[in-house]
Amino acid sequence: MTLIDLANPTRFLALSARVLPWLAAATVILLTIGLYQSAYAPDDYQQGATVKIMFIHVPNAWLSMFVWGVMSIASLGTLVWRHPLADVAAKAAAPIGAAFTFLALLTGSLWGRPMWGTYWEWDARLTSVLILFLMYLGLMALWRAVEDPSRAARAAAVLTLVGAINLPIIKFSVDWWNTLHQPASVMRMGGSTLDKAFLIPLLVMAVAFTLLFVTLHIAAMRNEILRRRVRSLQMMQASRVAFSSEVGTGSRQENASKGTA
Amino acid sequence: MTAWSALIRRDIRIALRVGGGALIGVLFFLTVVVLMPFAVGPDLAQLARLGPAILWLGALLASLLTLDRLFMADHEDGSLDLITMSRTPLELACAAKALAHWLAAGLPLIVATPVLGLLLNLDMVATAAVALTLLAGTPALTFTGMIGAALAVTLHRGGLLMAVLVLPLSIPVLIFGVAASQAAITEPSSFGAPFSILCALSLVSMVIGPFAAAASLKHGLD
Numbered sequence: 001m002t003l004i005d006l007a008n009p010t011r012f013l014a015l016s017a018r019v020l021p022w023l024a025a026a027t028v029i030l031l032t033i034g035l036y037q038s039a040y041a042p043d044d045y046q047q048g049a050t051v052k053i054m055f056i057h058v059p060n061a062w063l064s065m066f067v068w069g070v071m072s073i074a075s076l077g078t079l080v081w082r083h084p085l086a087d088v089a090a091k092a093a094a095p096i097g098a099a100f101t102f103l104a105l106l107t108g109s110l111w112g113r114p115m116w117g118t119y120w121e122w123d124a125r126l127t128s129v130l131i132l133f134l135m136y137l138g139l140m141a142l143w144r145a146v147e148d149p150s151r152a153a154r155a156a157a158v159l160t161l162v163g164a165i166n167l168p169i170i171k172f173s174v175d176w177w178n179t180l181h182q183p184a185s186v187m188r189m190g191g192s193t194l195d196k197a198f199l200i201p202l203l204v205m206a207v208a209f210t211l212l213f214v215t216l217h218i219a220a221m222r223n224e225i226l227r228r229r230v231r232s233l234q235m236m237q238a239s240r241v242a243f244s245s246e247v248g249t250g251s252r253q254e255n256a257s258k259g260t261a
Numbered sequence: 262m263t264a265w266s267a268l269i270r271r272d273i274r275i276a277l278r279v280g281g282g283a284l285i286g287v288l289f290f291l292t293v294v295v296l297m298p299f300a301v302g303p304d305l306a307q308l309a310r311l312g313p314a315i316l317w318l319g320a321l322l323a324s325l326l327t328l329d330r331l332f333m334a335d336h337e338d339g340s341l342d343l344i345t346m347s348r349t350p351l352e353l354a355c356a357a358k359a360l361a362h363w364l365a366a367g368l369p370l371i372v373a374t375p376v377l378g379l380l381l382n383l384d385m386v387a388t389a390a391v392a393l394t395l396l397a398g399t400p401a402l403t404f405t406g407m408i409g410a411a412l413a414v415t416l417h418r419g420g421l422l423m424a425v426l427v428l429p430l431s432i433p434v435l436i437f438g439v440a441a442s443q444a445a446i447t448e449p450s451s452f453g454a455p456f457s458i459l460c461a462l463s464l465v466s467m468v469i470g471p472f473a474a475a476a477s478l479k480h481g482l483d
Contacts (some may be wrong), residue, residue, distance in 0.1 A: 025316075079476065108358060129433075131429045131432055134425075134428075134429045135429050137425075138425045138426045138429065141422055141425060141426075142412065142422060142426065143421050145416050146415075146416055151415065151480075153482060154477070154481065155412050155416075155477055155480070155481055156482035157480075158408070158412065158473050158476050158477040159408070159412060159426060159477075161473070162405075162408055162413070162430070162473050169433075188363065202457075222269075255427070
């Protein structure tokens with residue numbers, strides 16, 4: 001089983017139908033464990049119970065960047081290898097990524113109010129994530145502006161790859177500009193500065209959210225493939241109706257009844 | 262190389278003649294700056310403090326306004342197809358068009374800056390700083406904007422969408438442009454650091470812009 005075998009949409013539909021229930025089950029189990037662990041994690045000596053927002057906020061923030069990374073790889077697939085499912089993957093990922101980014105901004109703002117005393121601050125990390133959110137919305141608008149899906153795919157692929165420049169800026173913004181947002185503490189040189197009591201639930205939640213994304217993404221890809229089939233069936237039917245009304249002027253009655261059937 | 266310079270000369274000539282609309286950008290720039298005192302009040306001290314930000318915003322919006330002419334007119338009369346089919350690499354042709362566009366539409370904005378600085382009560386140093394940062398930063402606006410213009414030319418109703426796609430990409434340029442020119446006015450912060458980042462942004466976009474624009478033209482027009 002390689003990536004090429006998945007190029008056939010029918011085979012992808014069959015395979016994903018088998019995989020999807022397992023993925024969904026794994027997501028639910030891990031989410032339950034992660035939520036249980038984070039609910040019973042100890043309070044922070046400084047932040048109190050509000051530290052638990054972290055277990056939701058950090059996975060969302062991590063996925064907001066991860067999804068754009070997935071879309072960038074899919075865009076390479078569209079432009080370089082012309083993989084037929086790459087543009088389906090890129091299109092299906094965009095709304096999910098926008099939702100994760102929005103949740104990261106929302107939970108961060110709710111966490112910032114008790115900790116920093118403000119819902120919003122024009123800090124480097126916050127601003128660059130907001131730009132990421134705007135770019136997700138722009139990308140979704142671009143997908144909808146072009147009627148032909150394969151042309152829309154190539155235009156969106158170029159924009160996705162250009163927007164990928166934003167990812168390292170977001171990642172390192174807290175180190176380059178030392179402003180309000182705290183610097184990296186989980187993934188950094190020399191090990192995590194987080195205590196084990198917080199680190200383990202956080203990692204479980206991160207894996208659970210990633211699984212959630214994979215599940216939602218595959219489900220959205222299946223929807224997109226089916227939507228394209230419906231579209232091409234409709235276009236075939238429309239051209240058939242147009243063609244037959246052009247040819248048989250005498251049998252218009254018959255065509256009309258066929259069109260409604 | 263002759264084809265390249267011929268393309269630049271042609272684009273500049275079209276832009277400066279009637280219907281080219283390059284100088285409309287300067288008029289728009291003037292209008293934006295004139296509107297600001299009505300919005301924030303005619304207090305001269307406050308205007309001097311906001312001046313660099315106002316000038317940068319005006320220049321950003323003016324360069325955005327002229328961007329859709331970059332490929333649209335050529336697409337309508339069919340010369341874009343000829344450029345695509347010619348022996349010059351499309352990336353190079355895109356770079357030539359962007360350079361010509363910057364010379365015809367970006368440079369006049371910088372020339373107009375000292376006059377508009379007078380309207381905003383900016384002193385000599387501040388005006389010079391803003392003009393210098395615009396000189397370093399507007400190529401980045403043109404070359405990243407070209408990506409949006411190339412995407413929009415393949416769509417039918419691309420104009421508004423282009424603004425949505427291009428503006429997020431131009432935020433870093435705006436941040437460092439205003440930071441550098443503010444640093445020249447207020448003493449303690451340094452001018453050099455944000456200014457060199459601004460130059461770096463321009464250089465990076467000069468590399469990425471033509472390739473991305475050429476890719477989207479190649480894929481979009483067939």
